[in-house]
Amino acid sequence: xxxxxxxxxxxxxxxxxxxxxxxxxxxxxxxxxxxxxxxxxxxxxxxxxxxxxxxxxxxxxxxxxxxxxxxxxxxxxxxxxxxxxxxxxxxxxxxxxxxxxxxxxxxxxxxxxxxxxxxxxxxxxxxxxxxxxxxxxxxxxxxxxxxxxxxxxxxxxxxxxxxxxxxxxxxxxxxxxxxxxxxxxxxxxxxxxxxxxxxxxxxxxxxxxxxxxxxxxxxxxxxxxxxxxxxxxxxxxxxxxxxxxxxxxxxxxxxxxxxxxxxxxxxxxxxxxxxxxxxxxxxxxxxxxxxxxxxxxxxxxxxxxxxxxxx
Amino acid sequence: xxxxxxxxxxxxxxxxxxxxxxxxxxxxxxxxxxxxxxxxxxxxxxxxxxxxxxxxxxxxxxxxxxxxxxxxxxxxxxxxxxxxxxxxxxxxxxxxxxxxxxxxxxxxxxxxxxxxxxxxxxxxxxxxxxxxxxxxxxxxxxxxxxxxxxxxxxxxxxxxxxxxxxxxxxxxxxxxxxxxxxxxxxxxxxxxxxxxxxxxxxxxxxxxxxxxxxxxxxxxxxxxxxxxxxxxxxxxxxxxxxxxxxxxxxxxxxxxxxxxxxxxxxxxxxxxxxxxxxxxxxxxxxxxxxxxxxxxxxxxxxxxxxxxxxx
Numbered sequence: 001x002x003x004x005x006x007x008x009x010x011x012x013x014x015x016x017x018x019x020x021x022x023x024x025x026x027x028x029x030x031x032x033x034x035x036x037x038x039x040x041x042x043x044x045x046x047x048x049x050x051x052x053x054x055x056x057x058x059x060x061x062x063x064x065x066x067x068x069x070x071x072x073x074x075x076x077x078x079x080x081x082x083x084x085x086x087x088x089x090x091x092x093x094x095x096x097x098x099x100x101x102x103x104x105x106x107x108x109x110x111x112x113x114x115x116x117x118x119x120x121x122x123x124x125x126x127x128x129x130x131x132x133x134x135x136x137x138x139x140x141x142x143x144x145x146x147x148x149x150x151x152x153x154x155x156x157x158x159x160x161x162x163x164x165x166x167x168x169x170x171x172x173x174x175x176x177x178x179x180x181x182x183x184x185x186x187x188x189x190x191x192x193x194x195x196x197x198x199x200x201x202x203x204x205x206x207x208x209x210x211x212x213x214x215x216x217x218x219x220x221x222x223x224x225x226x227x228x229x230x231x232x233x234x235x236x237x238x239x240x241x242x243x244x245x246x247x248x249x250x251x252x253x254x255x256x257x258x259x260x261x262x263x264x265x266x267x268x269x270x271x272x273x274x275x276x277x278x279x280x281x282x283x284x285x286x287x288x289x290x291x292x293x294x295x296x297x298x299x300x301x302x303x304x305x306x307x308x309x310x311x
Numbered sequence: 312x313x314x315x316x317x318x319x320x321x322x323x324x325x326x327x328x329x330x331x332x333x334x335x336x337x338x339x340x341x342x343x344x345x346x347x348x349x350x351x352x353x354x355x356x357x358x359x360x361x362x363x364x365x366x367x368x369x370x371x372x373x374x375x376x377x378x379x380x381x382x383x384x385x386x387x388x389x390x391x392x393x394x395x396x397x398x399x400x401x402x403x404x405x406x407x408x409x410x411x412x413x414x415x416x417x418x419x420x421x422x423x424x425x426x427x428x429x430x431x432x433x434x435x436x437x438x439x440x441x442x443x444x445x446x447x448x449x450x451x452x453x454x455x456x457x458x459x460x461x462x463x464x465x466x467x468x469x470x471x472x473x474x475x476x477x478x479x480x481x482x483x484x485x486x487x488x489x490x491x492x493x494x495x496x497x498x499x500x501x502x503x504x505x506x507x508x509x510x511x512x513x514x515x516x517x518x519x520x521x522x523x524x525x526x527x528x529x530x531x532x533x534x535x536x537x538x539x540x541x542x543x544x545x546x547x548x549x550x551x552x553x554x555x556x557x558x559x560x561x562x563x564x565x566x567x568x569x570x571x572x573x574x575x576x577x578x579x580x581x582x583x584x585x586x587x588x589x590x591x592x593x594x595x596x597x598x599x600x601x602x603x604x605x606x607x608x609x610x611x612x613x614x615x616x617x618x619x620x621x622x
Binding site for chain 1: 397492519538577607613621
């Protein structure tokens with residue numbers, strides 16, 4: 001199958017308590033594309049400026065990524081600078097320069113229109129809606145977002161939520177959007193909008209899968225000795241999640257088995273763990289399915305316990 | 312077998328954003344004793360003042376708890392008042408009155424000396440050491456503590472750690488004691504002291520089991536619609552953990568199988584989840600093994616995924 005993604009490509013300057021990198025490859029679509037292309041064909045819709053290093057495009061081409069939907073415009077690529085606190089969970093934005101991203105309107109090439117899976121990475125909800133309208137026939141649509149859009153463009157975000165199948169969202173964002181202290185109570189508000197599944201990302205604590213049908217699954221995180229840079233971990237999670245689903249057979253149009261959805265969340269956690277192990281997409285560049293398999297088997301050992309009750 | 316516990320019995324005044332209770336039964340040993348006595352015989356070492364309601368003692372007697380080691384002294388029972396923040400994870404102490412607890416020196420009755428399992432609930436490390444010295448023959452010793460003792464009595468706490476088998480500790484306390492941002496790196500410092508296992512309590516995210524032998528296990532939390540009062544959840548966790556172990560057969564003296572230790576952590580999470588469902592020990596009062604079994608089987612469904620890799 002093939003996966004269409006729309007999202008940001010950026011150059012990031014990152015400070016952690018232990019190291020510093022200038023203008024490295026960043027943006028939600030960079031992480032997602034690199035991760036998902038490990039599994040299947042990715043069709044990218046995005047924009048960069050004339051300053052964007054061509055080596056990044058060459059890298060994705062080598063991985064079979066279709067760049068027909070990439071706009072290259074005169075001017076600056078989206079730039080973000082951030083600094084992580086000691087706990088590596090919280091960060092401050094030091095600088096944001098939209099550059100050519102400020103005038104972006106995604107155009108989906110005709111050759112992408114038959115993409116079976118659609119990932120709306122974290123960008124303005126209006127742009128996500130523009131893509132949804134151009135790819136009406138996707139079998140499965142998955143949405144990511146962030147606190148900024150919940151705060152500033154809530155009505156537009158809600159309209160996008162009403163039109164997708166699965167939402168990826170952090171625990172704090174569930175509370176922010178639903179104004180409910182309980183995640184279990186909060187996710188019901190999403191199901192009222194029509195969503196089928198909600199994946200709540202818990203960072204270093206793993207992820208939860210909730211289904212409108214009552215499905216509940218708690219996926220363990222992969223334990224890391226050291227987090228080098230958590231930037232893009234959620235986007236890489238999306239790449240592992242959709243990448244895995246793309247390789248499976250839906251039980252009916254757009255309906256995946258709960259067992260496959262659980263496995264997809266585990267893949268998301270594994271790919272997210274790799275993303276944290278280096279700056280930018282560096283830990284994902286040479287990742288192989290053999291590496292993913294090893295962590296999958298480790299996670300089975302790390303999280304399964306005797307299913308038989310002994311009272 | 313039988314479980315000896317030493318710890319605080321208290322009267323607590325609790326404020327949450329949604330409700331308020333005055334002078335309800337609290338203290339680490341109250342939660343532990345109530346939880347563990349669901350599984351096995353508990354021998355309690357503690358102190359209360361003459362104001363301590365006799366109904367609490369009657370309740371424990373009915374559950375077969377041995378109170379020969381309970382000192383009842385003229386004066387006030389230990390009193391604590393606290394207020395939870397909106398997130399129900401952080402709290403402020405509003406008042407602490409030690410009362411008779413200020414002069415407490417635990418005395419282990421001769422009839423307790425053959426207790427196979429020993430739980431040193433969260434109290435001053437000096438008092439924990441006094442009990443360790445009186446019960447030299449316990450098959451398994453488990454230690455709980457808190458941030459206060461790490462900050463104020465670190466050398467004494469370290470001496471206790473050197474003499475026990477298993478440490479129960481929160482994630483923040485691991486960082487506080489080891490000064491390591493990484494939990495995986497931090498727990499190694501405990502193994503250097505001689506501990507065999509460390510259980511890291513993650514609150515609403517479950518718990519992690521680390522073994523000096525390389526064991527690693529991530530136990531899911533039981534998902535709660537609503538947290539009424541998280542006070543004592545960690546102590547109740549200890550009661551479920553030791554309670555379950557007490558009913559199992561060690562593979563050799565003081566050595567439990569890794570499978571049983573994993574199950575014990577799951578029991579801890581289940582009992583901890585019940586503790587959060589009401590004020591004081593109220594949700595534990597009428598809890599049955601049938602209830603625990605139901606949550607155990609739910610947690611299997613909620614956390615297990617296809618162990619076979621499909622690449």
